[in-house]
Amino acid sequence: MAFHCTLHQFFGVALLVLLIVRPSNSAGSSKANEVDGGSISYRALNQRHESWMRKYHRNYHNDTAAQEKRFNIFAANMNFIDSFNKGNHNFSLKSNNFTDMTNKEFTESYTNSRLSHYFRYGKPQPSPTNYSYQPPNGIDWRDKGAVTGVKNQGACGSCWAFATVAAIEGIIQIKxxxxTALSEQELVDCVPPRKGHKSCDGGYVKRAFNFVIHNGSLTTEDNYPYKGVPGPCNFTLNSASDLTQASGVTIKGFKQVNNDETELLKAVARQPVTVSVAINTTILQxxxxxxxxxxxxxxxxxxxxTVVGYGTENGTDYWLLKNSYGPDWGDSGYIEMARGVNGGICRITEEAFYPVID
Structure with missing residues (x-):
């Protein structure tokens, strides 16, 4: 928690420094043309911003105030990224589609800060404490054809739906x-949100699994495509006659993995598993x-x-997780998180679930 505070303090200082040293239009301002002890010149930073805007199709429509605001945010983010990457860390940061957003904006639109409100919902079956086989040293369900392409939740707090769907897609392929890509939008539209909120305000995988169980199936993404905004539940499109039952598969339940890394590893060795983590949003961004x-x-x-594998990289054990920010984010849409951490990295073992099929 101490570092969590330090990151935000550093981020604030970075923005303040950039605003102070940004060159004015007056003569003789060139000496103030360097940022962070000469690491980023204003000219170079402006060029990076222009290139970034072209890549991500940002157009401020001649709104100079908006462009100035977003440039300053971009500059602070880049200063943080560059400074962090100079440190001795096991992972790196980069610019992406979120780099002109404040961390507050990113957190509100792309994470699920209300997860704690959903922990009491649903009654998953207890997970077996032991399996009768020795799990492999590593597994990547992508290599076994059980993982669809990386998807993008957009500016909707629907990570819960994407995590659930990825686990169901995986177990159906294994079976x-x-x-086949299944529909997150069906969950966004049809799973009842918490009272006073919408599905894009956040949700929880237990509600999603319960809906699929009670509905009898989950339809395909092609049949019920993702829109990134909640709408009325389309009972015609979510017909149980589509994928899961047509394939002879019914999601009959879901189980919670015991709060233990060894048990999570054994579960992931059998199928993809949904997890919820406590991650620093400045790093996640x-x-x-x-x-x-x-x-x-x-x-x-x-x-x-969704945990879709585990392995070892340069002597460091890791979990492989599929995210829902699109393939441009992270490592082609994925993130590796340290395995073998006491209590589980970022509380990864506390809320881990997997679907059970006939």
Whole structure:
């Protein structure tokens, strides 16, 4: 928690420094043309921003005030990213689609800060404490054809839906040999949100699993495509006659993994598993690659993803998680998180679930 505070303090100082040293239009301002002890010149930073805007199709429509505001945010984020990457860390950061957003904006739109309100919902079956086989040293369900392409939740707090769907897609492929993208939008539209809120305000995987169980199935993404905003539940599109029952598969329940890394490893060795983590959103916003260590954790559980594998990289054990920020984020849409951390990295073992099929 101490580092969590330090990150935000550093981020604030970075923005203040950039605003102070940004060159004015007056003559003789060139000496104030360097940022962070000469690490980033204003000219170079402006060029990076222009290139970034072209890549991510940012157009401020001649609104100079808006462009100035977003440039300053971009500058602070880049200063933080560059400074962090100079440190001795197991993972790195990079610019991405979120780099002109404040951390507050990112957190409100792309994470699930209300997860704690949902922990009491649903009654998953207890997970077996022991399996009769020895799990492999590593597994990547992508290599086994059980993981669809990385998806993008957009500016909607629907990570819970994407994490649930990825786990169901995986177990159906493992059971039938057929990998088909399923509908997150069906969950966003049809799973009742917490009273006074909408599905894009956050949700929880237990509600999603319960809906699929009671509905009898989950339809395909092609049949019920993602829109990124909640709408009325389309009972025609979510017909149980589509994928899960048509494949001879029914999601009959879901189980919670015991709060233990060994048990999580055994579960992931069998199928993809949904988890919810307490991750530092400043790090999450700009994660690039490498194994995230405890320095990247926060205090409150705030984001759901799907563990689709585990392994060892340069002597460091890791979990492989599929995120829902699109393939440009992170390591082609994925993040590695340290394995073997006492209590589980970023509380990863506390809320881990997997679907059970016939």
């Amino acid at each position: 039938t040999g057929k990998l 700009s994660y690039s690659a490498g194994v995230l260590t405890e320095i990247g954790c926060g205090s409150d559980i705030n984001h759901s993803m």
